Amino acid sequence: MQQNRLFDDFARxxxxxxxxxxxxxREAETVVKAQIERMLRDMDVATREEVEVLRDLVASLRAQNEALAARVAALEAKPADGTPTAGAKAAGADTATA
Incomplete structure:
Protein backbone atom coordinates (compact mmCIF):
# COMPACT_ATOMS: atom_id res chain seq x y z
CA MET A 1 0.00 0.00 0.00
CA GLN A 2 2.89 2.31 0.76
CA GLN A 3 4.25 1.62 -2.73
CA ASN A 4 0.89 2.54 -4.39
CA ARG A 5 0.82 5.81 -2.51
CA LEU A 6 4.40 6.54 -3.62
CA PHE A 7 3.44 5.89 -7.25
CA ASP A 8 0.33 8.06 -6.89
CA ASP A 9 2.38 10.90 -5.45
CA PHE A 10 4.97 10.52 -8.20
CA ALA A 11 2.27 10.50 -10.89
CA ARG A 12 0.65 13.60 -9.39
CA ARG A 26 2.44 29.30 -23.39
CA GLU A 27 3.95 32.25 -21.55
CA ALA A 28 7.15 32.05 -23.62
CA GLU A 29 5.11 31.88 -26.85
CA THR A 30 3.12 34.94 -25.78
CA VAL A 31 6.27 36.92 -24.99
CA VAL A 32 8.00 35.93 -28.25
CA LYS A 33 4.88 36.72 -30.30
CA ALA A 34 4.57 40.15 -28.66
CA GLN A 35 8.24 40.88 -29.33
CA ILE A 36 7.96 39.87 -32.99
CA GLU A 37 4.81 41.96 -33.48
CA ARG A 38 6.52 44.96 -31.88
CA MET A 39 9.58 44.53 -34.12
CA LEU A 40 7.38 44.33 -37.23
CA ARG A 41 5.51 47.49 -36.21
CA ASP A 42 8.82 49.28 -35.63
CA MET A 43 10.11 48.16 -39.04
CA ASP A 44 6.97 49.58 -40.69
CA VAL A 45 6.35 46.42 -42.73
CA ALA A 46 3.35 46.49 -45.07
CA THR A 47 0.36 44.37 -44.14
CA ARG A 48 -1.09 41.74 -46.46
CA GLU A 49 -4.10 43.96 -47.14
CA GLU A 50 -1.85 46.86 -48.17
CA VAL A 51 0.14 44.63 -50.51
CA GLU A 52 -3.06 43.29 -52.11
CA VAL A 53 -4.39 46.82 -52.68
CA LEU A 54 -1.09 47.85 -54.27
CA ARG A 55 -1.06 44.72 -56.47
CA ASP A 56 -4.57 45.53 -57.75
CA LEU A 57 -3.59 49.16 -58.33
CA VAL A 58 -0.49 48.16 -60.30
CA ALA A 59 -2.52 45.75 -62.45
CA SER A 60 -5.04 48.52 -63.19
CA LEU A 61 -2.31 51.02 -64.03
CA ARG A 62 -0.56 48.48 -66.26
CA ALA A 63 -3.80 47.94 -68.23
CA GLN A 64 -4.29 51.71 -68.58
CA ASN A 65 -0.68 52.09 -69.71
CA GLU A 66 -1.11 49.41 -72.38
CA ALA A 67 -4.31 51.07 -73.63
CA LEU A 68 -2.61 54.46 -73.80
CA ALA A 69 0.41 52.97 -75.59
CA ALA A 70 -1.91 51.47 -78.21
CA ARG A 71 -3.71 54.80 -78.61
CA VAL A 72 -0.41 56.68 -79.00
CA ALA A 73 0.76 54.15 -81.58
CA ALA A 74 -2.49 54.62 -83.53
CA LEU A 75 -2.17 58.41 -83.40
CA GLU A 76 1.47 58.27 -84.47
CA ALA A 77 0.50 56.10 -87.44
CA LYS A 78 -1.70 58.94 -88.81
CA PRO A 79 0.08 61.45 -91.04
CA ALA A 80 0.59 64.92 -89.60
CA ASP A 81 -1.28 66.74 -92.42
CA GLY A 82 -4.52 64.91 -91.72
CA THR A 83 -4.68 63.01 -95.00
CA PRO A 84 -5.86 59.44 -94.62
CA THR A 85 -3.29 56.68 -94.78
CA ALA A 86 -3.21 54.12 -97.60
CA GLY A 87 -5.10 51.65 -95.43
CA ALA A 88 -7.76 54.23 -94.64
CA LYS A 89 -8.12 55.14 -98.34
CA ALA A 90 -8.63 51.50 -99.25
CA ALA A 91 -11.19 51.06 -96.49
CA GLY A 92 -13.01 54.21 -97.62
CA ALA A 93 -13.02 53.03 -101.24
CA ASP A 94 -14.55 49.71 -100.20
CA THR A 95 -17.40 51.41 -98.40
CA ALA A 96 -17.95 53.91 -101.21
CA THR A 97 -18.40 51.16 -103.81
CA ALA A 98 -20.62 49.06 -101.60
Whole structure:
Protein backbone atom coordinates (compact mmCIF):
# COMPACT_ATOMS: atom_id res chain seq x y z
CA MET A 1 0.00 0.00 0.00
CA GLN A 2 2.89 2.31 0.76
CA GLN A 3 4.25 1.62 -2.73
CA ASN A 4 0.89 2.54 -4.39
CA ARG A 5 0.82 5.81 -2.51
CA LEU A 6 4.40 6.54 -3.62
CA PHE A 7 3.44 5.89 -7.25
CA ASP A 8 0.33 8.06 -6.89
CA ASP A 9 2.38 10.90 -5.45
CA PHE A 10 4.97 10.52 -8.20
CA ALA A 11 2.27 10.50 -10.89
CA ARG A 12 0.65 13.60 -9.39
CA UNK A 13 4.05 15.32 -9.29
CA UNK A 14 4.69 14.49 -12.97
CA UNK A 15 1.21 15.73 -13.93
CA UNK A 16 1.79 18.98 -12.08
CA UNK A 17 5.23 19.35 -13.69
CA UNK A 18 3.75 18.77 -17.16
CA UNK A 19 1.06 21.39 -16.48
CA UNK A 20 3.67 23.85 -15.26
CA UNK A 21 5.81 23.17 -18.33
CA UNK A 22 2.84 23.86 -20.61
CA UNK A 23 2.15 27.09 -18.74
CA UNK A 24 5.77 28.18 -19.18
CA UNK A 25 5.63 27.26 -22.87
CA ARG A 26 2.44 29.30 -23.39
CA GLU A 27 3.95 32.25 -21.55
CA ALA A 28 7.15 32.05 -23.62
CA GLU A 29 5.11 31.88 -26.85
CA THR A 30 3.12 34.94 -25.78
CA VAL A 31 6.27 36.92 -24.99
CA VAL A 32 8.00 35.93 -28.25
CA LYS A 33 4.88 36.72 -30.30
CA ALA A 34 4.57 40.15 -28.66
CA GLN A 35 8.24 40.88 -29.33
CA ILE A 36 7.96 39.87 -32.99
CA GLU A 37 4.81 41.96 -33.48
CA ARG A 38 6.52 44.96 -31.88
CA MET A 39 9.58 44.53 -34.12
CA LEU A 40 7.38 44.33 -37.23
CA ARG A 41 5.51 47.49 -36.21
CA ASP A 42 8.82 49.28 -35.63
CA MET A 43 10.11 48.16 -39.04
CA ASP A 44 6.97 49.58 -40.69
CA VAL A 45 6.35 46.42 -42.73
CA ALA A 46 3.35 46.49 -45.07
CA THR A 47 0.36 44.37 -44.14
CA ARG A 48 -1.09 41.74 -46.46
CA GLU A 49 -4.10 43.96 -47.14
CA GLU A 50 -1.85 46.86 -48.17
CA VAL A 51 0.14 44.63 -50.51
CA GLU A 52 -3.06 43.29 -52.11
CA VAL A 53 -4.39 46.82 -52.68
CA LEU A 54 -1.09 47.85 -54.27
CA ARG A 55 -1.06 44.72 -56.47
CA ASP A 56 -4.57 45.53 -57.75
CA LEU A 57 -3.59 49.16 -58.33
CA VAL A 58 -0.49 48.16 -60.30
CA ALA A 59 -2.52 45.75 -62.45
CA SER A 60 -5.04 48.52 -63.19
CA LEU A 61 -2.31 51.02 -64.03
CA ARG A 62 -0.56 48.48 -66.26
CA ALA A 63 -3.80 47.94 -68.23
CA GLN A 64 -4.29 51.71 -68.58
CA ASN A 65 -0.68 52.09 -69.71
CA GLU A 66 -1.11 49.41 -72.38
CA ALA A 67 -4.31 51.07 -73.63
CA LEU A 68 -2.61 54.46 -73.80
CA ALA A 69 0.41 52.97 -75.59
CA ALA A 70 -1.91 51.47 -78.21
CA ARG A 71 -3.71 54.80 -78.61
CA VAL A 72 -0.41 56.68 -79.00
CA ALA A 73 0.76 54.15 -81.58
CA ALA A 74 -2.49 54.62 -83.53
CA LEU A 75 -2.17 58.41 -83.40
CA GLU A 76 1.47 58.27 -84.47
CA ALA A 77 0.50 56.10 -87.44
CA LYS A 78 -1.70 58.94 -88.81
CA PRO A 79 0.08 61.45 -91.04
CA ALA A 80 0.59 64.92 -89.60
CA ASP A 81 -1.28 66.74 -92.42
CA GLY A 82 -4.52 64.91 -91.72
CA THR A 83 -4.68 63.01 -95.00
CA PRO A 84 -5.86 59.44 -94.62
CA THR A 85 -3.29 56.68 -94.78
CA ALA A 86 -3.21 54.12 -97.60
CA GLY A 87 -5.10 51.65 -95.43
CA ALA A 88 -7.76 54.23 -94.64
CA LYS A 89 -8.12 55.14 -98.34
CA ALA A 90 -8.63 51.50 -99.25
CA ALA A 91 -11.19 51.06 -96.49
CA GLY A 92 -13.01 54.21 -97.62
CA ALA A 93 -13.02 53.03 -101.24
CA ASP A 94 -14.55 49.71 -100.20
CA THR A 95 -17.40 51.41 -98.40
CA ALA A 96 -17.95 53.91 -101.21
CA THR A 97 -18.40 51.16 -103.81
CA ALA A 98 -20.62 49.06 -101.60
Missing amino acids: LMTDAAGAAQGVR
